[in-house]
Amino acid sequence: MMMEKVKIVIAGARGRMGTEAVNLVNETEQFELVGVVDHKHDGKLLSEIEGFHNDVRIYSDIKKCFFETNPDVLIDLTTPEVGKVHTKIALENGVRPVVGTTGFSDSDLKELEKLTEEKGIGAIIAPNFAIGAILMMKFSQMAAKYFQDVEIIELHHDQKLDAPSGTGIKTAEMIASVREEKKQGHPNEKEILAGARGADYEGIRLHSVRLPGLIAHQEVLFGGNGQSLTIRHDSYNRVSFMSGVKLAVETVMKANVLVYGLENIIE
Numbered sequence: 001m002m003m004e005k006v007k008i009v010i011a012g013a014r015g016r017m018g019t020e021a022v023n024l025v026n027e028t029e030q031f032e033l034v035g036v037v038d039h040k041h042d043g044k045l046l047s048e049i050e051g052f053h054n055d056v057r058i059y060s061d062i063k064k065c066f067f068e069t070n071p072d073v074l075i076d077l078t079t080p081e082v083g084k085v086h087t088k089i090a091l092e093n094g095v096r097p098v099v100g101t102t103g104f105s106d107s108d109l110k111e112l113e114k115l116t117e118e119k120g121i122g123a124i125i126a127p128n129f130a131i132g133a134i135l136m137m138k139f140s141q142m143a144a145k146y147f148q149d150v151e152i153i154e155l156h157h158d159q160k161l162d163a164p165s166g167t168g169i170k171t172a173e174m175i176a177s178v179r180e181e182k183k184q185g186h187p188n189e190k191e192i193l194a195g196a197r198g199a200d201y202e203g204i205r206l207h208s209v210r211l212p213g214l215i216a217h218q219e220v221l222f223g224g225n226g227q228s229l230t231i232r233h234d235s236y237n238r239v240s241f242m243s244g245v246k247l248a249v250e251t252v253m254k255a256n257v258l259v260y261g262l263e264n265i266i267e
């Protein structure tokens with residue numbers, strides 16, 4: 001029996017991640033790219049853009065795109081502000097969102113979770129699609145049961161818009177879920193230069209490095225009596241995220257709730 005293909009729209013297809021997502025869809029037998037959402041090139045074919053070969057239409061109006069292409073899934077890889085609006089419109093139109101875009105606030109996530117429940121269709125918001133990064137977060141959560149003192153250093157390319165990274169925040173959330181809130185460092189410590197101690201998530205310090213040449217990296221440093229433990233993950237290219245995007249698309253087709261983080265679907 002022939003399996004129906006999963007019809008996919010990609011928002012942000014010309015971007016660093018979007019380009020790899022187009023390649024993934026093209027290489028995957030059971031996926032089909034039916035349209036692209038972009039704030040530029042409305043009405044053109046994607047194949048008119050250098051480096052792309054798909055004869056699918058580019059839409060600036062996401063609702064029109066959904067109406068004309070009738071997709072199953074939206075993959076969003078845009079910017080925090082745009083990604084949130086796209087996710088909402090997708091849910092309202094019965095399209096299952098797979099969102100890699102980072103920078104959503106807690107209240108954004110709550111609102112989208114509520115909408116997902118109302119609509120009864122699945123959605124996946126994944127701050128990191130790389131399996132190694134998921135393991136780094138899980139291992140950090142395990143280690144936090146034994147080491148109370150922890151600092152996170154996330155390092156990214158200098159074109160990144162949000163800080164701290166979605167992965168950094170997710171890691172802090174996972175660690176905070178298994179440890180008592182603790183103010184780390186000396187009780188009387190003072191920042192001589194504002195920001196020197198990084199951001200504070202329930203006492204966990206988060207530091208963001210932005211440099212050309214980097215892609216996506218994170219170290220989670222635990223300190224104890226006479227010992228330390230460092231858990232590090234590196235993405236050296238954006239193909240590293242694509243097996244996670246594929247898994248998310250397959251999973252969202254069977255889900256009817258909002259899944260925040262791939263750790264919830266990887267055993």
Ligand SMILES: NC(=O)C1=CN([C@@H]2O[C@H](COP(=O)(O)OP(=O)(O)OC[C@H]3O[C@@H](n4cnc5c(N)ncnc54)[C@H](OP(=O)(O)O)[C@@H]3O)[C@@H](O)[C@H]2O)C=CC1
Pocket residue numbers: 011012013014015016017018037038039040077078079080082099100101102103126127128129130241
């Ligand atoms: N979850 C994960 O594993 C990963 C997530 N990310 C996240 O994915 C997102 C994209 O990252 P990256 O690919 O590096 O960023 P890029 O800037 O390379 O790509 C973003 C794309 O979105 C386009 N865009 C901007 N506004 C709109 C709009 N209104 N409608 C449609 N498209 C729009 C941009 O166009 P233009 O450039 O012309 O403005 C650009 O092509 C970020 O939030 C990043 O943090 C990144 C890597 C991994």
Ligand SMILES: O=C(O)C1=N[C@H](C(=O)O)C[C@H](O)C1
Pocket residue numbers: 102127128129156157160161164165166167168215216217
């Ligand atoms: O912008 C990026 O590049 C990345 N963003 C995600 C994040 O904010 O965690 C995932 C990965 O780190 C790459």
